[in-house]
Amino acid sequence: MKQVQLDLLSDAIPEQVKIWVAAAIEYEGNISIFKDCRGPTYRAEVRITNTKKDLVDCEELRLFGGSLIQVKETNPKWRPRWKRDYHGKQLIRLLKAIRPYLKTKGEQADITLKFVERQQLTPVQIPEYKRMWQRMRELNKRGSDTLAG
Secondary structure: OOOOOOOOOHHHOOHHHHHHHHHHHHHHEEEEEEEOOOOOOEEEEEEEEEOOHHHHOOHHHHOOOOEEEEEOOOOOOOOOEEEEEEOHHHHHHHHHHHHHHOOOOHHHHHHHHHHHHHHHHOOOOOHHHHHHHHHHHHHOOOOOOOOOO
16 A cells, blocks of 8 residues: 655545544544653644554544654553654644544644644743643543543
8 A cells, every 4th residue: 555645735635544544543542742751842743642553553543644663562461562653743733633523622623733833932840741641641631531521
């Protein structure tokens, strides 16, 4: 299967592909801002993880770029996992394309886009980055119900 380079604007990607990618992120993915343990720096990431390589390495996800990595499991009883990570311009293009189709992770996408766009303007860590990171931790907490008002 030929890999398509992402020289396309997200408008050129069919709507059904954007919907499929949004669903993959809703159910198998994570939109996060991470705090670096070595210092007060933060980074944004979209990650899709699954034990089925075909799901994580499908053409729809490759359209938006990202890097594919096999996760090294710490428990030998666990099945191998694959992850596709998006950062920087690929992350921005991905989130802008799928944002209208995100139902439960829309707020995470909004915060992440705001974070990345501000980070490009002001690479120095500002207190607002910490607030965004804290809000993302609340939203991404296991068992949290983002649909409940």
